[in-house]
Amino acid sequence: MRRLVIIPFRAEFKETDEDYDPFIIDKLMTNEALEYLLKIALEGLDRILYNRAFTKVKVVDEAKNDYEKRNNPIIGFLEEGKIENELTKDVYLQYQTYCTELGFKSLSRIAFSREICKHGFKTKPVKIKGENNQIFRRKEELQ
Secondary structure, eight states, X not given: OTTOOOOOOOOOOOTTSTTOOTTHHHHHTSHHHHHHHHXXXXXXXXXXXXXXXXXXXXXXXXXXXXXXXXXXXXXXHHHHOOOBTSBHHHHHHHHHHHHHHHTOOOOOHHHHHHHHHHTTEEEEEEEETTEEEEEEEEHHHHO
8 A cells, every 4th residue: 555645536516616617628638738737747747756755645645544444444443442452362353343344354363463463563472360362462562
């Protein structure tokens, strides 16, 4: 998702708008308009190449985060649930329920743990009532 840039387009064009133009497509398809759009695009490309990155814009970041959350149930699950110091098996059961309720296909237990670890957690072995278990801990707390 590093290279994905989502540009929200929230403008609405209604026939009731004062400046509504039913012929806007025809006007945008003229050679003059297309040349201008190409000029703007090339100027933008120059800025990207000079800065070696896209300009950071809050609404673009929010759109990308929203997209990732809708397409990766792990992100949404982590935002909603508390997993720190919880048994990994209990957290996995909560995750499965979360996926079922939202219509996502859940990952296998191993894949789930790998994904959780990519988001700043590690598993830590613990003994509870003489039984070996694992809990999720934030990576920085284990150092």
